[in-house]
Amino acid sequence: MTLQENYKRYEDWKFRSSAYEMALSIINIDKLTVAPPAGAAYRDERAAYLAGELFAIQTDPTILPILAELKTDADPVIRREAELYEREILKIHVIPKEEYVAFEEAMSASYNAWLEAKKNADYAVFEPHLKGMIEWKKKLYGWRNSSLPLYDQMLDDFEPGTTTAFYDRFFSRVKERLVPLIHRVVNAEPAEEAFLYQYCPASLQKQWTTDVLLPLLGFDPSWGYQNETEHPFTSWTCENDCRTTTKYLEHNVTSSIFSTIHEVGHAWYEHNIDPRYDGTILSFGVSSGMHESQSRFCENYLGRSRAFWEAAYPSLRKQFPDQFGSVSLDAFVRAVNASKPSLIRTEADELTYPLHILIRYEIEKGLFSGSIDPADLESVWNEKYREYLGVTPSNAAEGILQDVHWADGSFGYFPTYALGSAFAAQFFRKMNEEMDVDEALRSGNYTSCIAWLKDRVQTYGAFLSADEIMQKATGSPFDPDCYLDYLEEKYSALYHL
């Protein structure tokens, strides 16, 4: 084939893939937001067929030699695309289709068992499925014939370039500095926060979010739309179609506020990726950690700051005068940053959150090295919570069974959550050197912070690696101490340590 024909086939292949990806993305968000539930079986069966069509396009064997050629193309964008496509295809290409289908079935059964187990707080129901998922992962990764340890391969899938050695260094530093800090916070005067849990009608929360919060965040209806779901998430099809969801809790008004800021942070990342990359593999955030860094940057570094609430609190107070009329700005900011060791990861505060992740990382590593037996997992879990956070689950539902990730075989994903927060700290330090972040937030100019993120991080999509982005944006390689310094400084001030 001529070079010209190769380009044409490549463009066509990307376009066809992106059409199916778009359809599946819309079918999925439709399902999770508005689609009548009784139609699920009909829709799911057809969506699965279309996913199969996408799989067939993506693993079309004639595309691999084209990608191999394009990896040496003159255009660096094409080189990077080809490299990433090849990496993703080779991961799935090696797995026989019937194996993959059998794994999907096992995963589905595992998910259902987890639901059941969690409902009854009975780890024994889930344990054989967890074992099964681990065996499946060994089998599926086995087809790749890599010389790397299995857990390293899984880590690399979520966060390219990371290894067990990398995370060991990261988490040992986290443990070293945060465990004592948390102990000091625990012994300090606790922050008053009961007023956050007063009744606030969902309709009034939604009104404030729509009329005040989303405009303040710059979430423009021309390219963004927010709906409601049980579990908030972000989904997108292109630069100009980025959707978020949230959930209103009537006895926890800040829950949807911070979930909105978080998800809109993900949406901003996707919206700000260079639109030239739309419809290609470069139009996605470069890694899980980098995506999470942008959402946590928005949620914690901007959204929980005093300066942000200087702009936002007056209108929230006006919306809920009975609830917040007598709560000062300082008391409110202190409350939304209150730290207290707790059992549930998704409800953990900014300071204790990384220890929840550390626990999961140590367990995943142990499960795949064989040093932890799934049969002992509940007690291992509880022991680690006692050791690092000083709390003990009263049952498996608020312990080992709380997260869905292992039920669907996502091992190696958790660590990116902590990494994202740490990336964000380093961006935050740099941003503060280059602009007056507090002044921007105080004056309601939130989007000038987003503009900085766009320019330094988001515009690249997956064109640059996470390492390259960090180096370019901050002038230094990743340094976890930025994160730990930030937490120490913030919580020392908040708790007068």
Place this chain on the structure above:
Amino acid sequence: MTLQENYKRYEDWKFRSSAYEMALSIINIDKLTVAPPAGAAYRDERAAYLAGELFAIQTDPTILPILAELKTDADPVIRREAELYEREILKIHVIPKEEYVAFEEAMSASYNAWLEAKKNADYAVFEPHLKGMIEWKKKLYGWRNSSLPLYDQMLDDFEPGTTTAFYDRFFSRVKERLVPLIHRVVNAEPAEEAFLYQYCPASLQKQWTTDVLLPLLGFDPSWGYQNETEHPFTSWTCENDCRTTTKYLEHNVTSSIFSTIHEVGHAWYEHNIDPRYDGTILSFGVSSGMHESQSRFCENYLGRSRAFWEAAYPSLRKQFPDQFGSVSLDAFVRAVNASKPSLIRTEADELTYPLHILIRYEIEKGLFSGSIDPADLESVWNEKYREYLGVTPSNAAEGILQDVHWADGSFGYFPTYALGSAFAAQFFRKMNEEMDVDEALRSGNYTSCIAWLKDRVQTYGAFLSADEIMQKATGSPFDPDCYLDYLEEKYSALYHL
């Protein structure tokens, strides 16, 4: 190929078609309800590709011989499916793809010209495109090589089995009986209706619709979902996924109420089709007229009745005490049935509506027989409105340019609107013979009327023809006098004629 292989290929072909149809349906309703507008170009381009894939499946030449065989299958369901699929495929199969693409482009240009023309109330802008659409239709239908007159073929596409001769008889009877009746109503004491146009906040309308109206109509969230759009419509993917949209007008509270009852009527039809037909051509209403008969049955025959409002009015009054506190039930019912010749079809009342359609029918017939020149259309239109309804448009936007149908080449569709109302009257007469409709409505048992429609009409989907359904449901062939009797009786009583 063996019979077994044929069945298998046929089932597979239907399934694949239905998967793409489902995806396109969801992408479309997503676009019209929630999708961020700036993403339209990206999405439309990919949806067009998927539509092309569907087209390729549907016109796969290897399916025609299989359908030919299945038309003599032992199973009457398969015979009917094969017959209908063949009919639809042959319509598009004969058209060369590049011709079809060129037509789609012309249609898109025509639609844009119509928008522009309507905005400026300038028919001259649209006229060349209308001529173009007529020429395109002649060309496209030419490929079918049918010996039938062109307009008859178009009528048959929307309402299988109908012809110009059929509609001539129907509309001459409509004209003969309704024109004098309308004159009598015009000269009677007009109904008071100003109170319908008082300000009612959209949020309170929506609340009433959600909390009272939709439950009363039996529109169950497990299989139905209502959203908002500029132009209300109904869309579905299967028995258990039927969606409607509405639009709230703050100075016309009954607008969304009757549009909701109307669209939920369409949704009930699709929901009630035998679920064995899901994913096949039998899972659609059998014709445009039959579909419209079910929605108009709900909107007018049930929804505008005194008995319906005996159940619904107390809560509406409670929702809007300032607006309706002093309006009696009788005054309200009289107002929502008020008749007055007007210019805009979509806002016309039940009595004058068929004359709007008659006018469009006469014009379509003239355009295709050549007896009406598109150049004269504005004056022909205005003359007919003067003659039949006694009103004259002050400009083309409220006259000849008001409807989108001709802009996108849908000639032969309008007549089915009037036919639907007439079908409904005949069902209504029979239903009243067999059950106490008023008692059911009065006691809030709206769904027992739907159960009758399901049993007699809806369950068949497209398995029976419209003629067969009418005969089976009512024991008689279609008789337009049922409709005209109903209107005469209803309006004589309302206006004390």
